[in-house]
Amino acid sequence: MGCLLFFIMENIITVLTSRGLVEDITNPNLNDVVNEPITVYAGFDPTADSLQVGNLVTVMALAHFQRCGHKVIALAGGATGMIGDPSGKSDERVLLDQEQIEVNVTGIKENLSRFLDFENETAPALIVNNYDWLQKFSFIDFLRDVGKSFRVGSMLGKESVRARLESDAGMSFTEFSYQLLQAYDFLHLYDAEKCVLQIGGSDQWGNITAGIDLVHKRRGGQTYGLSIPLVLDSSGQKFGKSAGNAVFLTASKTSVYDFYQFFIRTADDKVVELLKIFTFLSLDDIAELEQSLKTAPEQRAAQKKLAEEVTLLVHGENGLRIAKSATDVLFGKSMEGLCAEDLLEVFADVTSTELQSEEVEGATALDLAVAAGLCKSKGQARRLIESGGLYVNNNRVPNLERVIEADDIIDSKLVVLRSGKRNFHLVKV
């Protein structure tokens, strides 16, 4: 049996390495260990009710594990989220209440369900919440059973702790204890699910090794850790922020259009790396796209493929369809042939204003822009029009006298205002 599996299973470490998803592993033996199916887990912090594209890196790694025949567990940190992981944070985190965390855990589960197969016959994925086991501990029990196995010296040595102790913000006992909880998670999953590997972002290294040590001390078992490199954008910033806002996987927080566009705007020198990380495209396909980048950069084939693949994975076929038709309308010159309902879907997340029909029909474009709140004042609207930056239904407003006619109101319901290239505002009549 082992032999058979050996031949049909691709070595997951090789796969991940070839896609740039491995920063470091705790023990080189892991290369051989994964030739048999193992159980692997990664934790997700419920700081919001949706994962962000940054989390997607870890999710993709988990998905690769599952595709290679391993059993994967996604751990939602319902309990640890209440404590706050100090790793990579310069300030003490504001504690979330339990109610909020439950909401967040639910949202995260929803996100994960798109990537992991929970129905798989041989190795269905599992979602667990560490609140389920950590919540049962009394403080005394925890200190006796878990705390006893930790040395303060090595806890103090962790990067996440050291950085904070040296900063002005300092660190509370609560956050200091965080690594014990995450370490205990590993022990619990080792016992309950025979989980022998934890993966996570490189900032999780200290927490992962703490878990490995704990399993070794308490059970004498050998476990492993694998860290994934932090993805940065071309300006060296943490990946996944767009104009200061995080890009979320949940459509209500980041529209499918914005999500799609985030990937479309990937810089040339970054797109190959992202294709490897965020899609399941073969390396051959990616090499082809890389070639097209050199021969026909203006086609942006690689960016388009990246955006399509990721949007499809996260938002499904319908999400991708909406994102693409939104892109057509928002970048295309004409909106002809689209009815008000199509437009409402396309502009679902665009700010909109409801006005009475007598405020719209017969009004000048200038007045409408102000009434809708697109421009703060008439002066601003006037300047916008004079510089040719205001559009009604994707047609430039030629002069200050332009009046909104009945024809401009699509299906007697909608007028689409736009300032500049992509700043849209919907007027509902």
Next chain:
RNA sequence: GGCGGGGUACUCAAGCGGUCAACGAGGGCAGACUGUAAAUCUGCUGGCUACGCCUUCCAAGGUUCGAAUCCUUGCCCCGCCA
């Protein structure tokens, strides 16, 4: 507690009695160019019933025909000495 410097638009920062809705830079917005990149160039950046009018330069008073500019008081910053 003593001495000195200062508070101007989103930010920095000129202005020191009229020519000030307030120089300049950054940022932001728009236009041209372009590959939804980067760079570059141009315009705009208090409000309005708009070649004019109104409200602004920490706050409140005062001097003056006229103040962001001078005086008084208050509030707040920042240096230096105790």
